[in-house]
Amino acid sequence: MDCCGPDKPCAGGVTPSAQSSVAGTDALVPDGAARLVLLIRKMDCPTEEKLIRDRFQNMDGILGLQFNLMQRELTVQHNLMSVDGIVQGLEKLGLDPLVKSDSLDMARADAADHHDLSGDYRISPLTWMLMGISGTTAIASELVAWTTGVENSWPVIALALIAILTGGLDTLKKGWIALRHLSLNMNFLMSLAVIGAVAIGQWPEAAVVIFLFAAAEMIEALSLDRARNAIKGLMAMTPDTATVLIDGVWQSVAAARVALDTVVRVKPGERVPLDGVIVSGQSTINQAPITGESMPVDKQTGDSVFAGTINERGGFDYRVTALQSDSTLSRIVRSVQQVQGERAPTQRFVDQFARYYIPVVVILAILVAVLPPLLMSQPFQPWLYKALVLLVIACPCALVISTPVTVVSGLAAAARSGMLIKGGIYLEQGRRLKAIAIDKTGTITSGKPAVTDVIAVHGDEDQLLQRATSLARRSDHPVSVAVAAHWAKGADALFDVADFEALTGRGVKGRIAGESYYLGNHRLIHELGICDAELEARLDALEKDGKTVVVFATAQKPLLIVAVADTVRAGSAAAIADLQSLGINITILTGDNAHTAAAIGGNVGVVDVHGNLLPEDKLTAVDELKTRYCYVGMVGDGINDAPALAKADIGFAMGAAGTDTALETADVALMDDELGKLAAFVRLSKRTHAILAQNIVLALGIKAIFLVLALAGEATLWMAVFADMGASLIVVFNGLRLLRSSRAN
Template structure:
């Protein structure tokens, strides 16, 4: 029997090495069977039995606080000067300046200057030295251990001033890194705070304020002007403009009225509404977004996997090199022990892989968080990286490049039936069909004076049409291809059908055993943004833009030409779309964008599957690698651009992390690199990498 898993949110998790140590400490708790720590989301999953007290004890070295997942983290508003770590850093700086002042006046070996430097080390580096010595006793070599060795080593060779500088710089760099990482995590914490924690519910004619976790499906909640909607649901009374930017990234409010769907965390701007709750708190769209974003931030991108493998061998190599530098020259070459011991300490400090290890995850966390705020849900670092390498974009037509709401444009009667009678026959059959074109006929038939006819023996003909018995006659509604399979189509009618299809319209024929009754033309309007999006994609380096549709060749070709697509493939069944995605792979990585329902197989086959209109659509959230939460194609170029920019920043980060270390290591040879310069190179690289990654928040 699998152990129960408990999920917690963390406060105070400051660095990747601290996260690794925290996870290791938890694993050592006897009652814990497994543990997963998500550094980006600051989230912990524990299998087994462990109290919050035990977990906080495991993270006491970093002051980590643990809270149940559903509990909202308390907001910390501690003034800068009241934070203990900042107070000790300032005290360390003042003592360091005092020591430098005394040594300038009375010489470096003056007992008073040494006392000032020693106090600066003890006060500013108390936490560092405590943790470092504890790690050293267990032979655990992390940043705290290396800094402790460097400070003690500096004191042993009488360089107290340099030891004090190391402590001060380390404290400043740790504070900057912690602040920067918290900024990157704000994308998640801001999402968590979007939805209100309470709602006004109407029960037995009375209003009650309750926690959202207590709400049940079909409860009625009241939404007043200016309030945030607490739960996903359906409007049953009232109407209003609702700002859905938090969920979909749409900047323009959406009008909601009777029967419309609303989402938790969106803002009711004008009128009052009553909403019937459709989902429990843990199943709302915003809850799913938060969960998927956190999972995505935990998933390692290919670049990160490579860096982690590299660091695994790099760190021990640096330790060995440092030891060899300390020992070989004095033992075999007559070198001075203090000089080479000092150089070994410098190598140890400058070689620490902190900046390298954090170079990728901090960029991924920031980019995925930024995308979520803009209504784009990216389900992992691997998908974020691959999107920037896309060379082919394949589009579904209906609902992606077009509005997805086809309308009847022509009703042409060929037999003795009137246009109204022809539409009545088609609508009577299509009432039972699930095809998108059926809905357009039903909308056109809403105002028929005599309503619909009685239908017997309805049968759907997959991908081609439908048939049924109306008033004792077998009547078909279907594509021209279906008619051709059963009957001969006159040349004049072929010409009329082709003419309508070349205008981008889909033609459906209506016929009975007596012959062809007429035709109905339906057109799906192209999205206003589609042409601009196609142009932007080509500018971003996309080689081919392809439309894959089940519609007829002439209609597809007309739309493809209008939009400037590279290629159009029409009259495709779902399995044929999959084959097309595979064949397009010869041009490079392929992205498929569709509605996430009918296109699920093609989305799964593509290197990157992108679903349109993910808000409220469970299939889109589950099937696709990326979900555009609003029904907005403009988000596609934004997503590709963000991916490319993220890749650039990751490469910049790796170059900074390794480049500064190479330069610093070369400076050791002539003896130009001091201990404080080494820590500046190491911690400076970490801070630069983090700040560079935060630029993605503005992408």
């Protein structure tokens, strides 16, 4: 069964049609290419993207162009000796570029740091004043024309000209630039419509049209900034200063200057400025900015703390483990910002549709203006007016901007809830999941088992446990950690271990006092050929009680049985039931024995349970699930389960806060150990897809209605502008609903 397709991610989450994750890469770029990143502060719409692409894509030395409209970023891969030509070319297009980074000239990039590179849209007092004059005079021209019944009198023309010059000069300038570069964009079409209205004597309408367009563009840019800055709000939670110990004195210094291993003090009520590990004191900390947890978490010596979290109760000192720029919060923000340029399946469809939409409507407008007067002897002016209305309707901005603003809002909403989604494709495709495979240890269970039984088979129990612990302390497997923790006589009483070796999926082995020993699971004992009927019965009895059993043995005989039990996480059963209510099949995969796996599965309501699995067995299990359910997720720790995570359509890493590997390898990183976030992710994906569909229907529906009204002669120019820009605002605000829902959650 082949589940891949143009809009369905294959193994690893990569779609056949999306070899590059960032929009605009037309070819594979050589590894040695120079890289220029520019902030285009006047790039809000595909209008500007098309203008830039038409200007630069065929320029010698340009190897690739990547556009991120939501961040107003343009990335250029090139092999030029200087980027001055690129910057000057953008300035001639009137796009006000600023260099964010330049691999050719790091000094130039550093100098750019002194500029405001936020990309936020700001309206100057002068602009507000000019827009006020434009709106007032445009309305006044309409009132004078309506009261006098003359639309081309000198008072009407004078008021209309003032409105056009104060509110529409920037649009007309952009339209002229587009004309010079033969680019069919909204500014050109709007300028043409205004000039056409003036040519046929519709001065008041030309004034109102240009004012409405300029005002709507301002509102749209301000609205889009809400989506752009949604994730940036997280960084505002990190304090600018930290109280550090310098020469025995506690001093306040800039957090950005604090070095690794510095000791920082946090008082009750303060925010943690940097990531670190507590060295003295204890407290409860609100970790919502990182994990989305609603309840504070108890912290004590040895526990990790994260920048941006809130110290609620006691004071503590901690050692810094990451610079401010490398904190978990900073990495979350960077990750979301980087994936904002990616195209989700719906977005790729919309972009492709818009490419053909404008030329088709423009050709239709030309035919409407020309054919009726030529073929049916109709008067020219009414049909020209209808054609001008069609030109306004030709703008696809509402359609194209609807998808990125929705996807970015969804990514930001997820980050606020403790879910780091590594691209719009995973956010949109999460709704398609039909099965999720979950690694048991550390996800369904706490991952902190404790010893419940110690049974000597041959020899003295205490001496055998001493040797078993000597082996166990060399391993970081949860069962080995439990065995080592059970030893109460201190590390000094343990033996040195030589030739230590981890046996993947089985246990460990090593030499103690010149003799080889093994500490492993049921599978290992069978492979050694020392599991007789009596031992088999003992092991089965313990495993049926839901315990994980390891045996300390030589190559000739078993010596000691140690049973450990892992506790099921509170809420695991409810979280799995929630997923099942969404129609998702749950499968448990574990390296534990089949009896223990079945017992855990029974506790949480899962029937499909697979035990005794090696990492490659989990990979095979995920592959089999894909043949049955097509879209499959895998939940693991991001390290040991890496092959299975990569094979799944969407890989989830649990408890990823502060874990570099999990943040890098997973498609979706759940920042805490809350399994319930899986269902929240699926629901967010469903809401995102629903809003994407609503926006497409709204944008196309409004245009279809006005297309019919224009051809019937019932739509005016200002109505068309109002409808077009109104549609843009509607879809933007509709997409922003995802941000409001994240606050409610």
